[in-house]
Amino acid sequence: MSSVENISSVNDLVIKFANVNGTGSASANNMFAKAVFRMGLSVSPKNIFPSNIQGLPTWYEVRISDKGYIGRRGGVDIMVCVNPQSMAKDIQEVLPGGYFIYDNTKPIDLRLLRNDITFIGLPLTKICLEEYTDPRQRQLFKNIIYVGALAAFLNIEFDVLTGLIADQFKGKEKLIAPNVHAMELGFQYAKENFACPLSITVERRDNLGEKILMDGNAAIGLGAVYGGATMAGWYPITPSTSVVEAFEKYCKRMRIDPGTGHKNFAIVQAEDELAAIGMVIGANWNGARAFTATSGPGVSLMSEFLGLAYFAEIPAVLVDVQRAGPSTGMPTRTQQSDVMACAYASHGDTKHVLLFPSDPKECFEMSAEAFDLAEQLQTPIIMLTDLDLGMNDNMSDPLEWDDEREYKRGKVFTAEELENMTERFGRYLDVDGDGIPYRTYPGTHPTKGSFFTRGTSRDEYAVYTEDGSEYVKNMERLLKKWETAKDYVPAPEIINTQGGSKVGVIHYGTSNASTLEAIDYLAEEGLAVDSCRVKAFPFNKEVEDFIESHDTVFVVEQNRDAQLRALLVNDCEIDPKHLVPVLWYDGMPITARYIQQKITEHIDDAKVTPIRHKKAKK
Amino acid sequence: MSYIKPNFRHPELPVNELGYTKKNYEGAISTLCAGCGHDSISGAIVQAIFELSIEPHNVAKLSGIGCSSKTPTYFLGNSHGFNSVHGRMPSVATGANMANREMVYIGVSGDGDTASIGMGQFAHAVRRNLNMMYVVENNGCYGLTKGQDSATADVGSMSKKGEPNPFEPIDLVSVALQLGATFVARSFSGDKEQLIPLIKAAISHQGFALIDIVSPCVTFNNNAGSTKGYEHVRDHLAATGTVDFVPMKEEITASYHPGTSQEVTLHDGSVVHLHKADEKLDIHSRRSALALIKDYKAQDKILTGLLYMDPDSQELHETIDSSKKPLRKLTESELCPGNKVLKNINDSLR
Numbered sequence: 001m002s003s004v005e006n007i008s009s010v011n012d013l014v015i016k017f018a019n020v021n022g023t024g025s026a027s028a029n030n031m032f033a034k035a036v037f038r039m040g041l042s043v044s045p046k047n048i049f050p051s052n053i054q055g056l057p058t059w060y061e062v063r064i065s066d067k068g069y070i071g072r073r074g075g076v077d078i079m080v081c082v083n084p085q086s087m088a089k090d091i092q093e094v095l096p097g098g099y100f101i102y103d104n105t106k107p108i109d110l111r112l113l114r115n116d117i118t119f120i121g122l123p124l125t126k127i128c129l130e131e132y133t134d135p136r137q138r139q140l141f142k143n144i145i146y147v148g149a150l151a152a153f154l155n156i157e158f159d160v161l162t163g164l165i166a167d168q169f170k171g172k173e174k175l176i177a178p179n180v181h182a183m184e185l186g187f188q189y190a191k192e193n194f195a196c197p198l199s200i201t202v203e204r205r206d207n208l209g210e211k212i213l214m215d216g217n218a219a220i221g222l223g224a225v226y227g228g229a230t231m232a233g234w235y236p237i238t239p240s241t242s243v244v245e246a247f248e249k250y251c252k253r254m255r256i257d258p259g260t261g262h263k264n265f266a267i268v269q270a271e272d273e274l275a276a277i278g279m280v281i282g283a284n285w286n287g288a289r290a291f292t293a294t295s296g297p298g299v300s301l302m303s304e305f306l307g308l309a310y311f312a313e314i315p316a317v318l319v320d321v322q323r324a325g326p327s328t329g330m331p332t333r334t335q336q337s338d339v340m341a342c343a344y345a346s347h348g349d350t351k352h353v354l355l356f357p358s359d360p361k362e363c364f365e366m367s368a369e370a371f372d373l374a375e376q377l378q379t380p381i382i383m384l385t386d387l388d389l390g391m392n393d394n395m396s397d398p399l400e401w402d403d404e405r406e407y408k409r410g411k412v413f414t415a416e417e418l419e420n421m422t423e424r425f426g427r428y429l430d431v432d433g434d435g436i437p438y439r440t441y442p443g444t445h446p447t448k449g450s451f452f453t454r455g456t457s458r459d460e461y462a463v464y465t466e467d468g469s470e471y472v473k474n475m476e477r478l479l480k481k482w483e484t485a486k487d488y489v490p491a492p493e494i495i496n497t498q499g500g501s502k503v504g505v506i507h508y509g510t511s512n513a514s515t516l517e518a519i520d521y522l523a524e525e526g527l528a529v530d531s532c533r534v535k536a537f538p539f540n541k542e543v544e545d546f547i548e549s550h551d552t553v554f555v556v557e558q559n560r561d562a563q564l565r566a567l568l569v570n571d572c573e574i575d576p577k578h579l580v581p582v583l584w585y586d587g588m589p590i591t592a593r594y595i596q597q598k599i600t601e602h603i604d605d606a607k608v609t610p611i612r613h614k615k616a617k618k
Numbered sequence: 619m620s621y622i623k624p625n626f627r628h629p630e631l632p633v634n635e636l637g638y639t640k641k642n643y644e645g646a647i648s649t650l651c652a653g654c655g656h657d658s659i660s661g662a663i664v665q666a667i668f669e670l671s672i673e674p675h676n677v678a679k680l681s682g683i684g685c686s687s688k689t690p691t692y693f694l695g696n697s698h699g700f701n702s703v704h705g706r707m708p709s710v711a712t713g714a715n716m717a718n719r720e721m722v723y724i725g726v727s728g729d730g731d732t733a734s735i736g737m738g739q740f741a742h743a744v745r746r747n748l749n750m751m752y753v754v755e756n757n758g759c760y761g762l763t764k765g766q767d768s769a770t771a772d773v774g775s776m777s778k779k780g781e782p783n784p785f786e787p788i789d790l791v792s793v794a795l796q797l798g799a800t801f802v803a804r805s806f807s808g809d810k811e812q813l814i815p816l817i818k819a820a821i822s823h824q825g826f827a828l829i830d831i832v833s834p835c836v837t838f839n840n841n842a843g844s845t846k847g848y849e850h851v852r853d854h855l856a857a858t859g860t861v862d863f864v865p866m867k868e869e870i871t872a873s874y875h876p877g878t879s880q881e882v883t884l885h886d887g888s889v890v891h892l893h894k895a896d897e898k899l900d901i902h903s904r905r906s907a908l909a910l911i912k913d914y915k916a917q918d919k920i921l922t923g924l925l926y927m928d929p930d931s932q933e934l935h936e937t938i939d940s941s942k943k944p945l946r947k948l949t950e951s952e953l954c955p956g957n958k959v960l961k962n963i964n965d966s967l968r
Binding site: 037038090123210211213215222224225228230231233246254255257260262263264265266267268270271272274275276277278279280281282283284285286287288290304305308398399400401402406407440441442443444445446447450452453454455456464 | 690695709720
């Protein structure tokens with residue numbers, strides 16, 4: 001080891017693994033993250049993968065934070081590089097004073113060396129060649145060996161790791177011993193050849209309480225089970241695919257009828273996204289709770305149908321796990337760039353209710369709630385998450401369900417109600433003055449309550465009409481329903497600093513963790529910032545009040561065009577100058593340092609007086 | 619043409635087993651052109667459902683966009699209907715059917731709605747063997763946009779403007795046979811005698827039942843030289859035979875000659891009898907149907923009637939093993955696993 005001034009920290013680091021995809025590295029890296037989590041420490045793993053199945057570079061970045069920060073930090077303290085393809089770039093990424101751990105079976109290209117970081121060579125390939133004969137084992141155990149070495153370097157409790165191996169191979173006990181052995185090989189090699197631990201270590205804490213580690217897509221799939229979804233029509237697309245896969249997995253566990261063995265659910269893999277949303281609309285029209293999950297390109301394809309569901313007032317639940325667009329964009333990178341496309345999906349005057357969960361617990365809750373909202377409001381509900389939340393393990397409070405809770409099925413006339421009805425049933429008649437009419441399920445009553453659903457204009461009794469005044473009346477009622485929706489959708493989470501500030505920040509979804517961390521840093525610098533996390537569109541009154549009560553409001557989002565800001569300006573009639581965009585869209589999750597920097601820059605710029613400005617020019 | 623539907627009916631209209639008259643199965647007055655073949659098809663559907671004694675509200679009518687897709691308003695007024703998006707009726711029907719397997723699903727589409735914009739969804743509904751009757755009201759042109767050629771127009775068929783169609787037609791019946799449809803028939807809107815028993819059989823069939831019905835467009839495609847006009851079709855029809863549909867409860871009284879007659883027993887015990895006009899047809903053989911369609915086409919004939927039927931058809935609900943109880947009737951206690959289960963899931967995520 002050299003005489004580099006090493007970064008020294010306890011429970012505060014970013015470690016990044018550089019692997020080749022398709023080599024089994026993901027499960028080893030997961031094991032590393034989970035081990036840290038089981039030591040009671042905050043952990044936020046991010047899988048940075050290519051749109052490819054085998055052979056291309058893939059990374060896995062883990063942040064560990066004693067303060068509990070789970071947003072992306074930026075910078076790498078320790079790089080574990082087992083991919084020669086990306087080595088040059090990976091070396092550059094390490095912070096001065098950091099460590100570069102690599103497979104030194106082949107000598108490293110000396111031109112790549114830096115003198116401000118520490119290089120640690122582990123002969124991973126050599127050890128595997130000596131230990132194993134099966135080529136697949138040689139590849140797989142390489143990953144386990146470096147996890148073992150990291151246990152020595154960072155002081156990870158070895159028992160925790162062996163416990164994880166036992167959990168992972170439950171039912172395949174034969175595999176436990178070889179995995180533990182591989183881990184020991186790495187651990188021993190590190191102990192014998194290097195001064196362990198390094199200057200960066202972890203140690204057990206009790207920071208987590210009841211927290212769980214779950215990916216958002218699984219939480220949404222599970223939420224759909226709890227929310228009573230019985231039908232899913234879907235088409236595979238990264239990063240949403242695992243939503244319906246999770247739904248199916250949980251259904252197979254919890255929705256097999258105990259008496260008959262039949263499935264209390266139906267999942268149909270559609271021919272495309274158009275068909276997927278068509279199925280969802282058909283099922284909801286016929287009284288079942290149905291949903292689909294997709295990503296941006298799918299939303300584009302579904303737009304025509306979404307307009308039909310909006311206009312014909314059919315419930316539907318759509319999950320959009322956003323990725324970087326436009327077009328195919330960066331299909332395995334994250335963004336919050338479908339906000340506008342979803343809010344106004346379809347031709348004509350259309351507006352859709354959006355939900356923005358920010359952690360797995362909220363994914364679960366909003367997923368279940370979306371079915372209530374869709375049926376109460378008789379309209380599509382679009383849940384917007386993203387690749388970062390959907391596909392990465394995110395730390396979260398545990399999931400909860402109130403067993404007293406009942407599904408809110410909205411305004412639906414039963415056969416009995418129809419039988420006793422003396423007046424004519426009007427499918428689009430605003431009986432209650434809230435813009436929400438009553439509907440009937442097909443097949444309810446032999447002679448009453450049937451109607452024709454269509455995307456063409458019709459009167460309050462669902463009879464086709466091209467009368468302009470009837471059309472306008474209906475469109476106005478839909479607006480009234482939109483106003484009603486503001487009281488139904490979840491309220492924002494507002495965190496006001498003590499005494500309140502004149503500077504506020506609005507954010508949503510996965511920008512949450514980094515925004516709150518940035519607010520901490522700004523407070524340390526002496527700038528108090530209030531925050532408002534928007535959870536839904538249309539915006540509730542609380543959001544408008546928040547904007548009104550702050551002189552400057554920053555809007556943090558992960559897209560180029562400040563899409564939520566545009567919705568705020570448009571829907572709340574706000575002077576655009578009042579809302580300062582803080583935008584990040586390179587496909588990686590936004591960092592706290594970036595948000596802090598942008599806010600500071602803007603505040604400092606605003607302080608500059610014209611006189612000083614002149615002087616500066618000279 | 620009339621624009622008010624007379625409310626008067628004969629005071630002693632016959633009733634079906636459920637006590638309904640035909641009036642209970644009628645819909646709003648048609649707004650299609652006078653003489654449109656589609657109206658005859660609507661009439662045949664009303665007659666068939668009435669005779670089958672199906673509760674009118676237990677039927678769901680689904681359609682896409684176009685003249686044909688308007689027709690569900692004109693029959694079964696006590697049934698819910700859904701006039702969806704152009705070419706996308708099959709997916710809406712799939713979702714609706716998944717929600718409640720106990721209802722009867724009638725899809726009405728046209729040649730534009732099925733053979734062009736909806737080709738993909740049509741193909742996949744066939745593949746999945748969705749339990750529905752899928753009617754194509756096939757006139758070889760886009761009526762609602764004033765007569766453009768559709769994908770089922772024959773090569774050389776003359777448009778009203780006097781231009782021959784240069785492209786090969788898509789024969790939906792052959793396509794459906796190749797995709798694995800379990801009930802395939804072709805008919806003509808002007809032949810109610812053939813159409814009504816075919817509709818009855820299609821509705822009773824478990825699985826996807828296609829009836830491709832040549833239904834001339836009187837306004838835009840009934841000119842000389844059109845192969846989908848009334849005159850041409852009447853002159854070029856050839857039927858596979860006549861079809862009898864015998865409901866389960868009725869005894870078979872007629873006697874059939876072996877060799878010229880083929881019978882199929884449906885899942886509910888109903889029987890479909892085909893009195894064959896062409897002995898070469900075996901309605902259990904796709905190859906036989908495909909070959910015969912080609913042979914007749916070569917002779918410039920349109921082969922109508924029942925072409926293929928799979929008596930062992932397994933519809934989508936059976937394939938995916940979904941609950942016998944309609945999914946939409948499942949209650950919270952059957953659907954929601956509750957907080958205790960959730961605690962175990964939380965434990966597994968630590």
